[in-house]
Amino acid sequence: MTKIRVEQRILNANDQLAAVNRKRLDAADVFSLNLMASPGAGKTSLIERMMPGLKHDLRVGVVDGDIATSIDAERAMQAGAVAVQINTGGQCHLDAVLLKQGLDRLPLKDIDLLLVENVGNLVCPVNFQLGTHVNVLIASVPEGDDKPYKYPGMYRGIDVLLINKIDLLPYIPFRMDYFRRGVEILNPGLTIFPVSCHTGEGLADWMTWVQRRLAAGVGIGVHE
Amino acid sequence: MHELGVARSLLAAVQENVPKGIDARVTDIYLKIGRLSSVVDESLQFYWAILASETICEEARLHFERVPAEMACRDCGEMYSLVGDLEACPKCGSWQVFVVSGDQLQLDYIEIERIEERLLT
Numbered sequence: 001m002t003k004i005r006v007e008q009r010i011l012n013a014n015d016q017l018a019a020v021n022r023k024r025l026d027a028a029d030v031f032s033l034n035l036m037a038s039p040g041a042g043k044t045s046l047i048e049r050m051m052p053g054l055k056h057d058l059r060v061g062v063v064d065g066d067i068a069t070s071i072d073a074e075r076a077m078q079a080g081a082v083a084v085q086i087n088t089g090g091q092c093h094l095d096a097v098l099l100k101q102g103l104d105r106l107p108l109k110d111i112d113l114l115l116v117e118n119v120g121n122l123v124c125p126v127n128f129q130l131g132t133h134v135n136v137l138i139a140s141v142p143e144g145d146d147k148p149y150k151y152p153g154m155y156r157g158i159d160v161l162l163i164n165k166i167d168l169l170p171y172i173p174f175r176m177d178y179f180r181r182g183v184e185i186l187n188p189g190l191t192i193f194p195v196s197c198h199t200g201e202g203l204a205d206w207m208t209w210v211q212r213r214l215a216a217g218v219g220i221g222v223h224e
Numbered sequence: 225m226h227e228l229g230v231a232r233s234l235l236a237a238v239q240e241n242v243p244k245g246i247d248a249r250v251t252d253i254y255l256k257i258g259r260l261s262s263v264v265d266e267s268l269q270f271y272w273a274i275l276a277s278e279t280i281c282e283e284a285r286l287h288f289e290r291v292p293a294e295m296a297c298r299d300c301g302e303m304y305s306l307v308g309d310l311e312a313c314p315k316c317g318s319w320q321v322f323v324v325s326g327d328q329l330q331l332d333y334i335e336i337e338r339i340e341e342r343l344l345t
Binding site for chain 1: 226229230233234236237238241242243248251255260261262293309310319321322323326327329330331332333334335336337338
């Protein structure tokens with residue numbers, strides 16, 4: 001009987017391919033965000049809202065992951081991005097293999113900013129690194145204020161957080177301090193942007209943050 | 225969590241760590257799963273049994289070590305283990321606490337048996 005010490009992440013095979021994706025993005029000078037959220041929280045709306053402020057200065061690419069349809073890739077293209085749709089055929093998250101397929105289909109040398117819209121899911125996506133630079137979670141007010149407590153893995157695995165649909169705060173019993181407390185316990189110091197894709201509130205600060213990160217040319221790097 | 229994908233990755237990781245060129249079977253696989261990581265042992269076991277069949281891992285037993293999340297309190301400095309859901313500092317009751325660790329999804333070590341060893345026992 002021989003004991004072999006491994007001490008490796010179980011998902012190491014995916015991590016290794018993610019690292020290859022990352023090298024490829026860096027070589028093409030593409031800064032990338034992995035947008036994660038529950039279905040309906042506002043991933044596609046955020047992309048649509050970001051495009052007018054970006055498209056004159058930056059070339060934006062989108063990889064959209066969904067179980068079915070190309071609805072979201074079409075919305076991204078309508079908004080002015082070059083977009084490809086990945087249909088996962090049932091897999092509930094994107095992974096490094098699928099992102100590679102998306103990268104293969106995009107003209108990376110003609111893109112400055114890549115927005116990857118992950119499959120709507122608060123559980124699995126955060127465990128499967130893609131090779132993107134920044135993990136973004138879009139929480140939303142109607143989902144409720146207890147989500148950090150219920151989905152600790154997701155909240156720990158992100159680099160920045162948006163809370164969308166703040167225009168609904170007068171109508172929904174969402175305790176912002178309870179929500180923020182959960183976030184702070186799991187991911188101390190996490191930057192949070194309260195926004196409304198519907199009214200536009202708060203988006204200017206988010207856009208500034210993205211543009212600064214892009215100009216700096218680096219991701220935050222906490223989860224590498 | 226997508227246990228099928230995890231099982232697939234696990235099989236690849238184990239096979240990669242068995243030295244090449246020797247005739248061996250994997251007998252035991254030791255996993256470290258943090259409290260805050262979302263893996264269901266039984267589901268992983270289920271998919272593992274399917275994927276490992278007809279490989280050198282066919283008879284390997286999975287061992288799950290569930291590791292609690294480690295917490296620290298900013299107010300009183302207490303460090304404590306979290307086995308259930310997020311809770312306030314057990315010493316001073318403050319909610320100014322934070323997670324130190326708890327996401328592990330780790331293949332810790334494996335045990336293999338050379339085929340000749342098996343024939344001798």
